[in-house]
Structures are given as C-alpha cells and as structure tokens.
Amino acid sequence: MFTKLFAKKELKKEETLFxxxxxxxxxxxxxxxPTFSQKLMGEGIAIEPVDGEVVSPVNGEIIQFFHTKHAIGIRSETGLEILIHIGLxxxxxxxxxxxxxxxxxxxxxxGDRLITFDLEFIKEKAASSITPIVITNxxxxxSIEKYPVAHAKAGTDPLMHIITK
Structure with a gap:
C-alpha cells in the first residue's frame, strides 16, 4: 500500500483594517x-477626526470597553486585537x-457604529483629538502593509493589510 506524507502547512490569515x-x-x-508613537502598545496608525463617530474597522467582537468610553477593544474574526483610543x-x-x-x-x-463623541468638547478639554488605532497582540x-490614505472615510477606506502567523 502506497502512503503519501504531506508536510503540515500553516495557513496564514489575512485581515484588512478599515x-x-x-x-x-x-x-x-x-x-x-510616547505610549503610541514608540509603539509600546503595538503597531498602528492614527486619525485626526473631522467628526465624532467611531465605527468598527473589522468584523469581530467587542472584548473591552472602558467605562470612560474613551477607548474600545475589538478582536477580529482572524484573532487580531485592535484598540481604538479616542484622543489623548x-x-x-x-x-x-x-x-x-x-x-x-x-x-x-x-462600519457598525461603536461610539459617538463631541469632537469640539474633546478638542477643548483633552490634550488632543488624534485617535490611535493599534494592534495590541x-x-x-x-507583516503589516499600510495603505497610503490622506483623508480616511470611516468603514470604507482600508488603512492596513495584516497577515498573521
């Protein structure tokens, strides 16, 4: 009897973060x-918002929602853990x-709505309205490929293409 042996091949998962x-x-x-700029929390990108709505950048599950509503964590269907931190x-x-x-x-x-915020209030009361989006795991x-995006449209424009191990 003839038996073929196949090497187990690891399947890579791909994810687009919008x-x-x-x-x-x-x-x-x-x-x-420096927590974000030195990538102490992970690799990512940031957006200087023009309005006050945050939508989901991936299909997944909410895994963390701070009681102060300033940050939210999402685990994508491929297992990426993403933190969106509204302002500084x-x-x-x-x-x-x-x-x-x-x-x-x-x-x-x-594209599902997660959080809304008063942008003018944030600009007045916080250090900055810039919003980091980081992969925490x-x-x-x-690998990560960042797309060149000047003005991002929520839920539509891809920001990063990620391949997991």
Whole structure:
C-alpha cells in the first residue's frame, strides 16, 4: 500500500483594517504621546477626526470597553486585537462627551457604529483629538502593509493589510 506524507502547512490569515473614523490619517510615530508613537502598545496608525463617530474597522467582537468610553477593544474574526483610543488624555473626562452603542461580547461588522463623541468638547478639554488605532497582540502578526490614505472615510477606506502567523 502506497502512503503519501504531506508536510503540515500553516495557513496564514489575512485581515484588512478599515478606517474607524473620518479624518486625516497620520503615522503612529507622529502621535504626541510616547505610549503610541514608540509603539509600546503595538503597531498602528492614527486619525485626526473631522467628526465624532467611531465605527468598527473589522468584523469581530467587542472584548473591552472602558467605562470612560474613551477607548474600545475589538478582536477580529482572524484573532487580531485592535484598540481604538479616542484622543489623548481623554480618560480624565470620565465619559463626559462620549456615548457608547455596544458592550463587551457584542458581535460587530465593518462600519457598525461603536461610539459617538463631541469632537469640539474633546478638542477643548483633552490634550488632543488624534485617535490611535493599534494592534495590541503583535506577537500574532507576521507583516503589516499600510495603505497610503490622506483623508480616511470611516468603514470604507482600508488603512492596513495584516497577515498573521
């Protein structure tokens, strides 16, 4: 009897991360907070928002939603963990100016509304309205390709193409 042996081939997973906000795309290194600019939380990109709505950048599940509503974590269907942090030093606003539309455990699709916020209030009260979007489980990432996007349209424009291990 003839037996063929096949080497087990690892299947790579691919993910496209879409813009979660409308606004100007900015390199993560330009975010005026070393936690993000030095990629201490992970690789990513940032958006300087032009309005106050955050939508899901991937299909997945809400895994973290800070009680202050300034940041949200999503696990994509491929296992990427993405943090969207609205503005800088916005945790000190203690939820003022933010409205959440999801909770931990909710399934979301690209473009689903997650949070709205008062952009003018954030600009007035926080250090910055720039919003970092980072992959927090970089140990699962093999490669990232960032798309050149000047003005991102939420839920429509791809920001990054990620291949996981």
């Amino acid at each position: 813009a979660p906000l409308n606004g100007k795309a900015v390199d993560i290194e330009q975010v005026p907070d 030093e916005t945790v000190m606003l203690n939820g003022e100016g933010f409205t959440g539309y999801v909770q931990v455990g909710d399934k979301v699709k690209v 970089m140990d699962t990432v093999q």
